[in-house]
Amino acid sequence: MGIFAKAGTFLLFLFLIVSVASAGEIRVAVASNFVTTARVLAKEFSQQNNYRLLISFGSTGKLFTQISNGAPFDVFLSADVTRAKLLEEKGVAVAGSRFTYAIGKLTLWASGKSQQEKDCRAILRENKFRRLAIANPKTAPYGLAAQQTLQKMKLWNRLRTRLVRGENIGQTFHYVVTGNAQLGFVAVSQVRSVNQGLCRWDVPQTYHTPIEQQAVLLKKGVSNSAAQAFLGFLKSEIAKSIIKRAGYAV
Template sequence: MKKSITNYFPQAALAVMFLFSSEFVEAAEVKVAVAANFYKPVLAIADQYQQETGHQVSVSAGSTGKLYAQIKNGAPFEVFLAADQKRPSLLVEQGLAKASSQFTYAKGTLVLWSSKPELVDAKGEILNSEIKHLAICNPKTAPYGAAAVSALQHLGIYQQLQSKFVEGQSVGQTYQQISSGAVDLGFVALSQVLVDSKLSRGSMWLVPSKLYAPIKQDAVLLNKGDSNPAAQEFIDYLRENQITALIKGFGYEVE
């Protein structure tokens, strides 16, 4: 009997080592809900994360308000990258997310943008001219829409322009309306119009930050991701220096 144990123990040990070797651990999947303004950056982040870890990242984008409603209704997301602090905090209060995981991953910037060169001046004076339509995302569900409304109110021109609004359900939809030429100009996130930290095309006005509340965007680990180590790892990955540098390159500030 002793001989039998001696002969088979090394083989059993090798089998266990093989099973738990990181090289052979099955890749996991992380389900991420992301605010539309951060869609391009999160795809770049997900690509790097997948290359480094082997884990897959499934991304669903939309307005922060709509994603919040989906999460409340049981959507299978594990990580939430919002465009505000309010919704992640509410999810924590409602017992649907982990309080210790919540942090601000980016601070956004609002711009008035047109796909047409020279249409939007550097001071935004075009807002005082006779414009036909102005694209804006739903201020009730999209923080960038709320920021745009605040800016127009501070400028004292909200009432005169309100009837000209073409409202998108998310800042992603608003960007598409302007990019396609369906609407000449509108308010979007700076990150959406930059390529390699430069304006990709068209013209824009960088809306002064004093005209709207800071767009602090929080990340949080949802309860459905608590049992998935890859989800926690993805949240932590957002804090790494190489990733914060990438986020800054898309036109965001990082605290």
């Protein structure tokens, strides 16, 4: 066998190795509120199928922009219906692949300890705080829900100057935990993992548009059988049980 033939065979061998290595990988864009739960799901899914999830997270709005501009994701776990539907309409996502995997829950929460039970709503209404953290309503569905809640309570205009806006719900939660904001509208799933808090008020879902979180298969993942298997797994009873335990409705 000549040197060029050997080189060609070697390159083909390398190509096959890379193809096999990447065939079981799924590139998933995940809304910030769901990243911890997504990692638990990824572990369970990988144990069942020997597939590997590569998770990237951020606000739903920013991930939507990245995907629209060609970011190489196979699956998008959005925190709303709007962006997942828009990707479908733009032809970036596979038509008919979109479904709701979780219903998010919003809570008003303050970190810290107290010997006496506090009322988060009273603290909010009576202005007994300096800063209130919410996610950016323009890019984060939980931020929009927080804005709608404040409008429902007729507090939006009065408290706008006290708002600290997180780029996503993860940053918003960080503001409250670190004390940069005394109160914050965060996801119930985030405070589930925290053993302490000064107060907590779970916002009635009638106060805001439902935080219906949808998954969709992207065109870049249409030939990835692992991506399709993961979306199927999200609909399983095992996955639903994990999602419920994390503080979501399904």
